[in-house]
Amino acid sequence: MNTLFDWNHRSFTAPFTASGRAAIVPPPPWHYAGWLLNVAFECQADTASALVPHSLGKPVGRGCVHFADWQACTDGHELADPVLAQYRETIIVLEVQRPDGNHCAYCPAIWVDQDISLIRGLLQGWPKKTGSTWLTRSLPLDHPAAAPLRAGRVLGASLAVKDRRLIEARAELTGRPGQGLGFLALPAVGAVGWPDLRQPTQLPQPHLVRPDIQHRVGGEWHEATATLQVFDHPHEELALLGPLQALTASAGWVGITVFGARDA
Template identity: 30%
Template sequence: MRPTTAAGPHGYSLPLSPSGTASMLTPPPWHFSGNVVMVDYRVDPAEAGRFLPPELTPGPDPGAAAAVFAEWQWCSASGAELPDPGRTQFTEFLVLLACTHRDRPMARCCYAWVDSAVPLVRGWVQGMPKQFGEIHQTRPAAVGRAGPRLAGGGRFHGTVSVHGRRVAEAAVTLEGRVDEPPALHAVPLVHSRVFPDWVAGVSHPAQLVTSEVTDVEFSDIWAGRADLRFLGADDDFGLLAPVEVGRGYVFSYAETLCGGTLL
């Protein structure tokens, strides 16, 4: 006879089960290690402001934005997922806008795509606007000719496709190392946790939150000239297209995501 519990099925996320181990998500902390191709660029400041909730302001540099391509590997506190690479690896693309909350510099993720269900659902828990897409980026090669070196002249690309359509692409040609990480990769992200109405007469206002992050690490950061194009996804995505393209960056990054804080 199976043991029972008065608490019934439970878990950190759906699906719930008697032991709680069926949940799609493990509870935080979550550890992440990844490789990033990133391009700083500028958006029309008037359009950028339309993507910010009332609690956020554009800050001292209105229109500053970034496009971030990343390949990630993650695990929970125990590291139990690491023997299953198909579960722990995913790719991601983010569009970030510079903003401030009560004079605190932050970055707002307006669009995000991932290629796996777990990071998509985990993003919704955080308030990140993740959708499904296909994200690819150039990997550095330590030997042979089938990839660039992390060195001057190395050229790195990133692409994003949604429903079979290319929606963004970038290229970065490395020129040299820099001492500081790109600005929008060095500030907290601010999200809106949204719970759509489902039960008649019951509504859930959006929660403005930021993430609690520890154990941040950067590798050597390479920078150089960049190209960035947005090719379409929806009409609003087009409002975030570059009006000016800045520097590009290639680096490895790690962090531990511990949970969230209400703003």
């Protein structure tokens, strides 16, 4: 007999307990602030289509890789215990033309180093997996180790997945204002779907959602030129994008709040 619905738990996600204190993720709103290096690229639209739900639309042959160093919280208590708040991730988004002609950003791959972020992402339709991201930080100091944001400054970033280097990027600031790229410039759409082990032979039927993002601040981006390299990997499917040609790049800070999600 299924008695789950008679359980007076207070957990938004597992583990389900009476207090809800041990839940991996509390309910929204989720507040994010981060330092990002964004590299826009050209890719092969025909093969990239295998990574995009057909009902969403067709890739146009452009995308962006975001290297991000985030801090996130709910009511703010996480900021006093930063192991709950901080994480780094690498995000791949593709620009997609929808059947109505509008464009959106779709994320076929994303890697993160924190379980809280991983579950939050899956709930929003971001297909997060575990990976190790490193990127140059810029600090508000006029000092060689602070990487101040001025012309000629070189920033680097990398992603390793399952102990294998997958992506490397190198960006050089031009000294000119930059622009938001990828999901910072287009509405982001994700695919949410979960298998049911009571019917293990049936694949999940994902549905498309768009995060309800509000209270956006920052976004004064610094322009950069960039190079981008993707390495072969025995499990990841980025090879479907073909050779990636970096177009432009930007670096800077942004803050957003996610209040939930809507059908896309």
